[in-house]
Amino acid sequence: MGASGLILRKCMYLFLLLIAVLVPQVVTSRYILQILIICYIFAVATSSLNLLLGYTGQVSLAHAGFFAIGAYGVAIMTTRSGLNFWWALLLAAAVSALVGFLVGIPMLRTRGSYFAIASLCFGVIVGIVAGSWSSFTGGYLGILGVPLPPPLNLPGMGALGFQSKAAQYYLALALLLLTLFVMHRLVNSPLGLSFMAVRNNELLAGAVGINTFAVKLLSFTVASFFAGLAGGLYASFMRTVSPEVASIHLMFNWVVYLLLGGAGTLAGPVVGTLAITALTEVTQSFKDYSLLVFGALLVVAMIYCPRGLVGAWEAMQRRLGTPLKRFRQVGVRDAKG
Amino acid sequence: MLRVEGLTKKFGGLLAVNKVSFTAHKGEVLALIGPNGAGKTTVFNLISGALRPTAGQVYLEGKPIGGKKPYQVAKMGIARTFQTTTVFDQLKVLDNLLVAHKLRTSSGLVDTILRTRRWKKELEESRARAMEVLDFIGLKEKALAPVQVLTQEERKRLAIGVALATGPKVLLLDEPTAGLLQEETEGIFGLIKSLKQRGMTVCVIEHKMRMVMNLADRVVVLNYGHKIAEGTPEEVSRNELVIQAYLGGEHVA
Amino acid sequence: MDVFLQQVFNGIMLGSTYAVVAAGLTLVFGILHVPNFAHGHFYMIGAYVTFFLVTSWKLGFWPAVLLSCLVLALLGVVVERLAFRPMRGQPQVNAFISAIGVLMFLEALVTLVWGPEGHRIPNPYPATVNLWGLVTTQQRLLVIVTAALLIFLLNLFIKKTLLGATIEAVAQNREGAMLVGINVDRVSSITFALSAATAAIAASVVAPIFIITPTMGALVGMKAFIIVILGGLGNIPGAIWGGYILGLVEALGGGYISADYKDVFAFGLLILVLALRPAGLFGKESS
Ligand SMILES: Nc1ncnc2c1ncn2[C@@H]1O[C@H](COP(=O)(O)OP(=O)(O)O)[C@@H](O)[C@H]1O
Ligand SMILES: [Mg+2]
Numbered sequence: 001m002g003a004s005g006l007i008l009r010k011c012m013y014l015f016l017l018l019i020a021v022l023v024p025q026v027v028t029s030r031y032i033l034q035i036l037i038i039c040y041i042f043a044v045a046t047s048s049l050n051l052l053l054g055y056t057g058q059v060s061l062a063h064a065g066f067f068a069i070g071a072y073g074v075a076i077m078t079t080r081s082g083l084n085f086w087w088a089l090l091l092a093a094a095v096s097a098l099v100g101f102l103v104g105i106p107m108l109r110t111r112g113s114y115f116a117i118a119s120l121c122f123g124v125i126v127g128i129v130a131g132s133w134s135s136f137t138g139g140y141l142g143i144l145g146v147p148l149p150p151p152l153n154l155p156g157m158g159a160l161g162f163q164s165k166a167a168q169y170y171l172a173l174a175l176l177l178l179t180l181f182v183m184h185r186l187v188n189s190p191l192g193l194s195f196m197a198v199r200n201n202e203l204l205a206g207a208v209g210i211n212t213f214a215v216k217l218l219s220f221t222v223a224s225f226f227a228g229l230a231g232g233l234y235a236s237f238m239r240t241v242s243p244e245v246a247s248i249h250l251m252f253n254w255v256v257y258l259l260l261g262g263a264g265t266l267a268g269p270v271v272g273t274l275a276i277t278a279l280t281e282v283t284q285s286f287k288d289y290s291l292l293v294f295g296a297l298l299v300v301a302m303i304y305c306p307r308g309l310v311g312a313w314e315a316m317q318r319r320l321g322t323p324l325k326r327f328r329q330v331g332v333r334d335a336k337g
Numbered sequence: 338m339l340r341v342e343g344l345t346k347k348f349g350g351l352l353a354v355n356k357v358s359f360t361a362h363k364g365e366v367l368a369l370i371g372p373n374g375a376g377k378t379t380v381f382n383l384i385s386g387a388l389r390p391t392a393g394q395v396y397l398e399g400k401p402i403g404g405k406k407p408y409q410v411a412k413m414g415i416a417r418t419f420q421t422t423t424v425f426d427q428l429k430v431l432d433n434l435l436v437a438h439k440l441r442t443s444s445g446l447v448d449t450i451l452r453t454r455r456w457k458k459e460l461e462e463s464r465a466r467a468m469e470v471l472d473f474i475g476l477k478e479k480a481l482a483p484v485q486v487l488t489q490e491e492r493k494r495l496a497i498g499v500a501l502a503t504g505p506k507v508l509l510l511d512e513p514t515a516g517l518l519q520e521e522t523e524g525i526f527g528l529i530k531s532l533k534q535r536g537m538t539v540c541v542i543e544h545k546m547r548m549v550m551n552l553a554d555r556v557v558v559l560n561y562g563h564k565i566a567e568g569t570p571e572e573v574s575r576n577e578l579v580i581q582a583y584l585g586g587e588h589v590a
Numbered sequence: 591m592d593v594f595l596q597q598v599f600n601g602i603m604l605g606s607t608y609a610v611v612a613a614g615l616t617l618v619f620g621i622l623h624v625p626n627f628a629h630g631h632f633y634m635i636g637a638y639v640t641f642f643l644v645t646s647w648k649l650g651f652w653p654a655v656l657l658s659c660l661v662l663a664l665l666g667v668v669v670e671r672l673a674f675r676p677m678r679g680q681p682q683v684n685a686f687i688s689a690i691g692v693l694m695f696l697e698a699l700v701t702l703v704w705g706p707e708g709h710r711i712p713n714p715y716p717a718t719v720n721l722w723g724l725v726t727t728q729q730r731l732l733v734i735v736t737a738a739l740l741i742f743l744l745n746l747f748i749k750k751t752l753l754g755a756t757i758e759a760v761a762q763n764r765e766g767a768m769l770v771g772i773n774v775d776r777v778s779s780i781t782f783a784l785s786a787a788t789a790a791i792a793a794s795v796v797a798p799i800f801i802i803t804p805t806m807g808a809l810v811g812m813k814a815f816i817i818v819i820l821g822g823l824g825n826i827p828g829a830i831w832g833g834y835i836l837g838l839v840e841a842l843g844g845g846y847i848s849a850d851y852k853d854v855f856a857f858g859l860l861i862l863v864l865a866l867r868p869a870g871l872f873g874k875e876s877s
Binding site: 182185186189190191192193194196197199200201203204205206207208209210211212218222 | 437
């Protein structure tokens with residue numbers, strides 16, 4: 001990509017960020033803010049799924065399980081142990097990552113569909129445990145009264161409370177930005193390239209000295225961490241958790257967001273989550289049909305457009321833009337810059 | 338440099354490789370030839386850790402490498418290419434080389450996220466190394482091109498480049514010119530020749546006799562998993578057993 | 591002792607259903623290498639179609655089952671054609687994701703038409719029978735007998751008919767089968783029809799005993815996958831024995847250990863087995 005293209009791209013991102021920051025100033029509807037908050041949280045979950053499915057090529061269906069571990073972790077630690085929310089959130093995400101690491105060791109020895117099934121089994125087990133271990137998880141009723149994040153003391157801004165929807169919106173946005181920042185740095189690095197190498201050709205990846213198992217385990221652990229983080233914030237904002245957070249339907253929704261948005265692209269999960277939620281909300285009568293349509297669209301996307309909306313957009317840009325000129329002019333300077 | 342001792346591999350009842358021993362000395366080009374199905378690729382798979390030997394041992398600079406995984410063997414300094422051209426076709430040309438050089442770096446997750454000084458330094462080194470390799474294989478112009486736009490011959494060169502980017506002591510090339518036209522073959526020959534000039538130790542499986550005669554310092558001939566001859570190209574080409582093996586087979590390998 | 595026998599009987603009944611569903615799945619997953627994750631949803635739709643025919647069209651139970659079986663055969667063909675055939679030659683997980691799309695679609699469709707709440711097919715054979723001290727209903731016996739009959743017919747079909755032999759040939763060597771002129775597309779269609787139709791029968795005969803809901807397919811589908819992987823891909827006897835064993839384990843484990851956790855046994859077992867043998871119990875280990 002040329003330098004001007006890069007600047008253009010940066011400007012676009014800044015513009016989008018500005019819009020995202022201004023939303024609560026313009027939108028006063030608590031309902032819309034609530035939807036956006038959930039969108040951002042789900043976009044975090046979908047982005048972390050993207051690291052595994054999109055970049056490392058491992059179709060993990062355990063993700064709702066890790067989301068649930070994060071959610072229950074925060075709920076249990078804050079309501080039972082009275083732990084400060086922020087510590088609980090961090091701990092819950094760490095537990096989620098640890099569980100991911102531990103179950104990843106046996107599960108990542110399997111490949112392809114077998115891994116998909118094994119990981120789905122893990123996700124379902126988490127759901128069953130959440131529903132059945134009443135003394136610990138509150139059973140099917142779940143846990144009520146999860147506290148909101150306590151006020152944050154920021155230097156120069158005083159105490160920042162999270163009672164208002166706008167404040168919650170900013171917190172969700174911050175989490176999403178943090179996630180995207182980490183994903184961006186991962187993906188644009190030799191480490192990220194090794195993830196993609198595993199996705200592309202595991203045999204060759206091994207032959208050039210990549211410990212493919214370790215790479216997959218790292219990807220799985222990092223993805224579990226962010227899924228747990230998303231789950232923890234979700235529990236706090238919803239003020240309650242129930243086994244619903246581990247449901248495979250939630251998981252399948254994320255798969256749809258990811259694949260329609262664009263797996264293996266940074267923007268894909270965010271675009272997918274926002275676009276599909278917006279579509280479902282805007283056409284209220286469409287809500288009943290949404291799963292029907294998205295199920296069908298998922299099949300269509302797999303056939304015609306496996307890189308989703310973002311992939312299609314990029315392909316269109318390439319076709320309309322300057323296809324080969326870009327490559328021909330590439331020199332050392334560009335490669336190093 | 339690379340020493341193979343009594344290497345044996347059984348696939349069920351089939352003895353694909355049977356007590357094969359040979360040595361590749363530092364800086365020489367050793368050709369591995371033999372009819373199709375002789376077990377040449379299997380020997381490479383055994384050396385590179387893709388397959389576990391039934392018996393025998395492989396030594397690199399005197400250190401045994403038996404039982405190691407492919408990524409560990411690569412780290413020790415043995416790089417290989419595959420018979421069917423394999424590169425990361427979802428990545429750009431430069432990225433193919435950067436990822437292949439990753440085994441010589443030590444930055445981890447935290448370095449990557451924080452972009453620490455070490456990460457930056459290593460990335461610079463990797464890039465420099467990648468550009469060096471690109472220059473060597475003649476693909477500098479296409480550094481940022483996706484692999485899809487490369488020709489078949491360019492892909493073969495990139496495959497060799499990917500192996501080189503791992504910083505190997507020994508290079509194993511499995512039929513680097515298979516499926517190429519005459520003039521394209523010359524390009525790959527030239528590449529191997531300059532590798533030799535730079536002192537790289539190369540083991541190459543090759544069917545084109547002219548290249549074997551011109552390039553190889555020594556030749557090892559396999560037939561039905563056995564080593565039937567070893568020596569200079571002239572010696573081998575006069576060897577009775579070799580002539581029989583080639584005349585007896587349906588094809589001249 | 592009485593309770594024990596009752597549990598064993600329940601286990602065999604449950605296992606009968608699993609065996610038939612898993613045998614159907616092993617045909618498509620093991621033989622065509624299509625990871626049809628929507629197979630449990632074929633089962634669910636089969637139950638709903640029978641329900642619809644019995645309650646709305648006032649068909650008798652058996653005509654309804656037969657018709658449902660035909661409808662599902664057709665559905666199987668259509669799904670294969672639209673969702674799975676375009677995935678051939680791509681990584682298998684793409685077909686898996688496509689299957690997720692199919693199952694979301696089917697589940698949403700049933701929820702739209704019949705609502706999310708449960709329904710009940712009127713039990714055609716509610717009379718109780720006393721089998722050497724074991725009290726049960728005719729319907730439960732019927733589930734076991736029908737499944738046994740289906741399994742018998744399926745085996746006969748594979749072993750004795752040309753079509754069955756063809757399916758086996760494709761299973762053993764796809765390229766070879768193509769070389770000798772077997773039409774792989776046709777075999778795919780027929781296999782899908784067969785697999786969906788048997789699932790419909792299994793669902794229809796067991797449905798009058800339980801409540802049918804749009805979500806009933808997901809769990810059954812997952813268990814079928816587990817059985818197929820543990821029983822060996824494409825191994826029909828393995829799927830059948832696996833089905834019965836899982837039914838028994840669930841009934842006994844649910845009865846004696848914990849009803850809440852009965853599903854955990856199957857899922858936990860799968861993870862455990864795959865941890866030790868990543869390619870399945872009978873899968874070939876690649877180095
Ligand atoms: N993974 C394997 N499993 C079973 N047999 C194999 C395997 N790899 C190679 N073979 C067999 O071993 C023999 C040697 O093969 P190979 O080393 O590829 O020969 P070459 O490279 O000399 O043409 C052949 O008969 C081949 O069919
Ligand atoms: Mg070979």
